[in-house]
Amino acid sequence: MSLKSFHIFFILVSSLFAFGFAAWFLQSYFGSGDFLKLAAATFSGVSGVGLIVYGIRFLKKLQHVRFL
Amino acid sequence: MQIPHTIEHHPETGLYNAKVGIWLFLASEVMLFGALFTSYILLRIGAPTWPHGWEELNIPLATVNTVVLIASSVTMVMSWASLMMKDFKKYKMYMGITVLCGLIFLVIKAFEYGAKFEHHHFPSTNNFFATYFTLTGLHGLHVIGGIIVNAYFWGPGSKMWKTEPQRFINRIEVAGLYWHFVDLVWIFLFPSLYLL
Numbered sequence: 276m277s278l279k280s281f282h283i284f285f286i287l288v289s290s291l292f293a294f295g296f297a298a299w300f301l302q303s304y305f306g307s308g309d310f311l312k313l314a315a316a317t318f319s320g321v322s323g324v325g326l327i328v329y330g331i332r333f334l335k336k337l338q339h340v341r342f343l
Numbered sequence: 344m345q346i347p348h349t350i351e352h353h354p355e356t357g358l359y360n361a362k363v364g365i366w367l368f369l370a371s372e373v374m375l376f377g378a379l380f381t382s383y384i385l386l387r388i389g390a391p392t393w394p395h396g397w398e399e400l401n402i403p404l405a406t407v408n409t410v411v412l413i414a415s416s417v418t419m420v421m422s423w424a425s426l427m428m429k430d431f432k433k434y435k436m437y438m439g440i441t442v443l444c445g446l447i448f449l450v451i452k453a454f455e456y457g458a459k460f461e462h463h464h465f466p467s468t469n470n471f472f473a474t475y476f477t478l479t480g481l482h483g484l485h486v487i488g489g490i491i492v493n494a495y496f497w498g499p500g501s502k503m504w505k506t507e508p509q510r511f512i513n514r515i516e517v518a519g520l521y522w523h524f525v526d527l528v529w530i531f532l533f534p535s536l537y538l539l
Contacts, residue, residue: 276366278519282420285523285530289413292530296406299538303397315406322410329417337424343357 280342286330293323350509365517369524372485376528379481383474383535394471396537399464401455405537408451412526415444419493419519426512431504434515438497441522445490452483475536482532485525492518 276284300316303309347353348360356363387393422437459465459472466476496518503511 276520277362278420278423278516278523281520281523282416285416285527288527289530292534295534296538299534326413333420340424340427 277341277343279337279340283330283334286326286333290323290326290330293319293326297323350507350513359513361513361517362520365520369520372524376478376481379474379478380531380535383478386470386474390470394469396475396535396539399471400475400537401458402537404451404455405533408448409529409533411444411448411451412529415441415448416523416526418444419522423512423515423519426504426508426515429508431501434504435497435501438493438515442490442493442497445486445493448486449483449490452479478532478536482525482528485528489518489522489525493522 297316297319300312300319304312304316346360350359352358353360353363418437418440422434422441425431425433425437464472466473496515500514501511503514
C-alpha cells in the first residue's frame with residue numbers, strides 16, 4: 276500500500292471519527308446546554324465534511340500515482 | 344556494497360524493499376498497540392467503577408492536538424507529492440511544517456501532563472491513569488521518533504535529493520507511512536481515552 280492509499284484511508288477514518296465527535300458533543304450539549312459543546316459539535320461536523328472534500332480533491336490531484 | 348531494490352521493485356513483492364520493511368514494522372506496531380488497547384478494554388470491563396475520560400482529562404487540548412496531527416498528515420503527504428513534482432522548495436516547506444506540528448503536539452502534551460502532575464495524578468494513582476499515561480506516553484515516544492526522522496530528512500538527509508532523487512522520494516514515502524500510522528493511533532486513542 277502506497278502513501279497515497281494510506282492517506283486516503285487515514286482521511287476516511289478521520290472523517291468518520293469527526294462525525295462521531297460531532298455526535299458525542301451534540302449529545303453532551305443536549306445534556307448540559309453548554310454552547311461551547313454546540314460549537315465543538317459544529318466544528319467537528321464541518322471538519323468531517325471538509326476532510327471528505329479534501330480526500331476527493333487529493334484523489335483527483337494524484338490520479339497518476341499508483342495505489343500499491 | 345550495493346543495497347538491492349532501493350528504487351526498482353523486487354520481482355517477488357512488486358515493491359521496493361523499504362516499503363516491505365516499513366509495513367512489516369507497522370504490523371508489529373499494530374500488535375503492540377493492539378495488546379495495550381486490549382488490556383485497557385479488559386481492565387475497564389473488569390473494574391467495578393471507571394472514571395469517564397471527559398471528567399478527568401482536558402478535551403479542548405486533546406481536540407487541538409487531534410487537529411494538529413491531522414494537519415501534519417496532510418503536510419507530510421504534500422511534501423512527498425512535492426518531490427514527485429520535482430519541487431524541492433515546497434518539499435522543504437511542507438516537511439518543515441510537519442516537524443513543527445509534531446513539536447506543537449508534544450508541547451501541548453507536556454502542558455497536559457504537567458496539569459495532571461499538579462493535581463497529583465500519576466500512573467500509580469489508579470488503573471485509569473496507568474492506562475492513560477502508558478498509552479499516551481508510548482504514543483508520544485513514537486511522535487518523538489517520527490520528528491527525529493522527519494527533521495533528518497528536512498535537514499542533512501535531504502542531500503540525497505541531488506544524488507539519488509528517486510531513492511529520496513521512496514524514503515519520504517516510508518517516513519510518511521510511519522507518520523500516518525502514528526497519527527492513526529492518536530485518532531483511536533482520543534475517543535477511547537478522552538470521550539468514553
